């Protein structure tokens with residue numbers, strides 16, 4: 446059976462201002478005593494010597510109680526590895542994990558996992574058994590009551606399909622069964638790796654509604670995705686990974702405040718925006734470096750978009766345009782979309 450975290454089959458089931466990642470080091474647990482998850486400089490390096498690969502690089506996560514925390518990053522950015530570290534399925538190379546204010550180690554893990562539900566990578570479930578039979582396995586393993594199992598199946602709306610073989614389930618139903626397994630023990634913390642993977646828009650909406658309603662009941666939900674759209678409307682807090690590093694942690698509103706609007710130049714001579722014309726203009730204080738022309742200037746029907754210039758650099762650009770006798774019909778700020786901000790943060794990697 447594919448893994449969920451837990452005892453064998455089921456484990457422990459269960460910051461723009463784009464703000465740079467906030468609290469650092471092991472003091473996060475002390476600074477955020479109510480946080481359900483904190484990590485201090487959490488690092489995982491796979492392999493050794495020349496083959497060493499840093500999958501997770503000094504992460505300082507802070508996940509407050511009762512939020513849906515959207516954990517975003519392109520493929521290979523380290524989301525699954527981080528979640529496995531949080532569940533004690535991998536040992537950190539360095540750094541610390543605190544769950545419910547308790548350091549995660551070999552001795553504390555059992556107790557902490559008893560309060561945690563998870564689904565990592567694949568939705569679990571034996572295809573040759575029915576949904577109910579799969580749930581019974583979980584029930585026995587975790588010593589759950591019939592009521593707990595029935596409630597979990599109900600929550601994911603599988604009660605009417607409980608007697609069907611799992612191999613006849615759609616992808617969405619399999620994902621929901623995995624979530625039911627993670628939910629059955631009524632965890633305080635739910636860690637789900639890409640639970641919307643392979644779902645159609647209706648399936649994504651169902652998972653979204655379920656997770657938001659669980660958070661409203663006080664469950665802390667950490668959910669990963671490489672797709673911004675899937676996370677955006679369910680997460681009240683976002684953590685963004687890029688190449689193993691946490692490049693942002695905070696609310697959506699904070700993320701948008703980090704946005705530096707592009708400049709849109711309307712001119713009949715877009716070709717006048719040469720690298721020389723833009724050389725040395727500094728970026729605004731935000732998430733982006735100064736543009737490296739001509740790659741980052743984009744000629745659109747509306748005009749030439751120039752990303753990330755500070756007010757001073759914009760004024761200097763106007764001086765240069767006038768000195769070069771380039772007609773300027775219009776120069777205005779164009780707000781970035783959330784998608785643009787993410788693309789900047791992750792260096793445009795992957796399909797966020």
Ligand SMILES: Nc1ncnc2c1ncn2[C@@H]1O[C@H](COP(=O)(O)OP(=O)(O)OP(=O)(O)O)[C@@H](O)[C@H]1O
Pocket residue numbers: 491492498499500518519520521522523524525526527671
């Ligand atoms: N057991 C392992 N041994 C060696 N390298 C690994 C191992 N597990 C993961 N990696 C590497 O660590 C990096 C992060 O992988 P990880 O699966 O955590 O990323 P991810 O963000 O979850 O990506 P995806 O969405 O594609 O699953 C990748 O470069 C991956 O190849």
